[in-house]
Amino acid sequence: MTDHKTGTREEWLAARLELLESEKALTRRSDELARKRQELPWVRIDKEYRFATDEGTASLADLFGGRSQLLVYHFMFGPDFGAGCPSCSAIADGFDGSVVHLAHHDVTLCAVSRAPLAKLQAYKRRMGWTFPWASSFGGDFNHDFGTSITEEQQRSGVVEYNFRSMDVTPTPEPGDSPIADIAAALGTDAATYRRELPGMSAFALEDGVVHHTYSAYARGLDGLWGMYQWLDRAPRGRNETGIWWRRHDEYDNRPEPDSRSCCGS
Structure with missing residues (x-):
């Protein structure tokens, strides 16, 4: 039997309308925060970064793929890792569905990791992903942007x-x-x-010059976890006491996770 309060449809509707006002206030606040992100000063990047990609060696400007905006997910996959971080993998599961829409809105979404390209390509095949993923192996990119x-x-x-x-x-x-x-x-x-640490960074390309415009880390990445946006609307919410998620090909015949967590705040 549920230990949650129950009520009539009329009681539910009254409580739901009260909650709706709070949700609307949060939406307006979120819109305001988005505007403030876009109002941050742009910082010109003069340092030459080089990446290995499926198409060959690339500069940071090349990662834009002919568009004027670039979103980089700093994926935790170090040179000595045998696979990608499971948490980053859960986030990245949502990338392929967004890449095509962003591309048609002048935005390129790309993951960047320090592992050599061959490791990234093998893991990408395992996960069935198609989004762009560049290797910064041997470079300073991840260090300079606070994720390594x-x-x-x-x-x-x-x-x-x-x-x-x-x-x-x-x-x-x-x-x-x-x-x-x-x-x-x-x-x-x-x-x-x-x-290795998780994060995302945004860049703009204007008149041939790359600018850093925004970065976020830790709980600042919550909005990128598609599963959490759904769980926040489920009857029991996130309902977690530790790490429960797995790579999407590891759920079958897996033991239940314990209650300990390695997640930061």
């Missing part, structure tokens, strides 16, 4: 992530911790796994 840290930075203890200081001092992980489990599944260790 070096071993030296990790040893130093504190880095800037999500526009604030974050302690990344390596600490021993219990052998059965979520981080250790994920790292082991990627064929690496917890410290190496933690050197």
